[in-house]
Amino acid sequence: AVCPEEYCKNGGRCIIKDDIPLCQCGKEWKGNRCHISAEPLQSPTSSLLQNDIWIGLGIGFLLIKITAAALYFLSKKKVPGM
DSSP, X not given: OOOOTTOSOTTOEEEEETTEEEEEOOTTEESTXXXXXXXXXXXXXXXXXXXXXXXXXXXXXHHHHHHHHHHHHHHHHHHHHO
Protein backbone atom coordinates (compact mmCIF):
# COMPACT_ATOMS: atom_id res chain seq x y z
CA ALA A 1 0.00 0.00 0.00
CA VAL A 2 1.08 3.56 -0.73
CA CYS A 3 -0.06 6.80 0.90
CA PRO A 4 -2.45 8.72 -1.39
CA GLU A 5 -1.09 12.09 -2.50
CA GLU A 6 -2.16 14.95 -0.19
CA TYR A 7 -3.74 12.37 2.16
CA CYS A 8 -2.54 13.99 5.39
CA LYS A 9 -3.60 17.60 5.83
CA ASN A 10 -1.79 20.46 7.58
CA GLY A 11 1.71 19.00 7.36
CA GLY A 12 0.88 15.57 8.80
CA ARG A 13 3.28 12.73 7.92
CA CYS A 14 1.76 9.66 6.26
CA ILE A 15 2.89 6.20 7.35
CA ILE A 16 1.61 2.76 6.27
CA LYS A 17 0.58 0.44 9.10
CA ASP A 18 -1.06 -2.92 8.32
CA ASP A 19 -1.62 -1.76 4.71
CA ILE A 20 -3.58 1.27 6.01
CA PRO A 21 -2.37 4.87 5.49
CA LEU A 22 -2.15 6.65 8.84
CA CYS A 23 -1.22 10.25 9.59
CA GLN A 24 1.21 11.43 12.24
CA CYS A 25 0.03 14.94 13.01
CA GLY A 26 1.84 17.95 14.40
CA LYS A 27 0.68 19.06 17.83
CA GLU A 28 -1.76 21.65 16.42
CA TRP A 29 -3.77 19.01 14.53
CA LYS A 30 -5.61 15.76 15.22
CA GLY A 31 -8.02 13.40 13.49
CA ASN A 32 -7.27 10.52 11.12
CA ARG A 33 -6.06 12.94 8.42
CA CYS A 34 -4.79 15.81 10.65
CA HIS A 35 -7.83 17.82 9.58
CA ILE A 36 -9.14 18.74 13.05
CA SER A 37 -7.59 21.65 14.92
CA ALA A 38 -6.32 20.52 18.32
CA GLU A 39 -7.19 23.47 20.55
CA PRO A 40 -4.71 24.46 23.26
CA LEU A 41 -5.88 23.15 26.64
CA GLN A 42 -6.87 26.52 28.12
CA SER A 43 -9.01 27.70 25.22
CA PRO A 44 -12.12 25.47 24.84
CA THR A 45 -14.05 27.37 27.51
CA SER A 46 -12.88 30.79 26.33
CA SER A 47 -13.60 30.01 22.65
CA LEU A 48 -17.08 28.77 23.58
CA LEU A 49 -17.61 31.93 25.60
CA GLN A 50 -16.48 34.09 22.67
CA ASN A 51 -18.89 32.28 20.35
CA ASP A 52 -21.74 32.84 22.81
CA ILE A 53 -20.86 36.54 23.01
CA TRP A 54 -20.88 36.88 19.19
CA ILE A 55 -24.15 34.94 18.93
CA GLY A 56 -25.65 37.15 21.64
CA LEU A 57 -24.51 40.31 19.87
CA GLY A 58 -25.90 39.02 16.59
CA ILE A 59 -29.29 38.26 18.16
CA GLY A 60 -29.23 41.62 19.95
CA PHE A 61 -28.58 43.55 16.75
CA LEU A 62 -31.27 41.55 14.97
CA LEU A 63 -33.82 42.40 17.69
CA ILE A 64 -32.85 46.07 17.54
CA LYS A 65 -33.33 46.08 13.75
CA ILE A 66 -36.71 44.33 14.00
CA THR A 67 -37.86 46.74 16.73
CA ALA A 68 -36.66 49.75 14.75
CA ALA A 69 -38.42 48.48 11.61
CA ALA A 70 -41.65 47.87 13.54
CA LEU A 71 -41.53 51.35 15.09
CA TYR A 72 -40.82 52.87 11.68
CA PHE A 73 -43.83 51.16 10.09
CA LEU A 74 -46.07 52.05 13.05
CA SER A 75 -45.03 55.70 12.86
CA LYS A 76 -45.70 55.68 9.10
CA LYS A 77 -49.21 54.30 9.69
CA LYS A 78 -50.07 56.87 12.40
CA VAL A 79 -49.08 59.93 10.35
CA PRO A 80 -52.00 59.92 7.84
CA GLY A 81 -54.57 59.41 10.63
CA MET A 82 -53.47 62.53 12.53
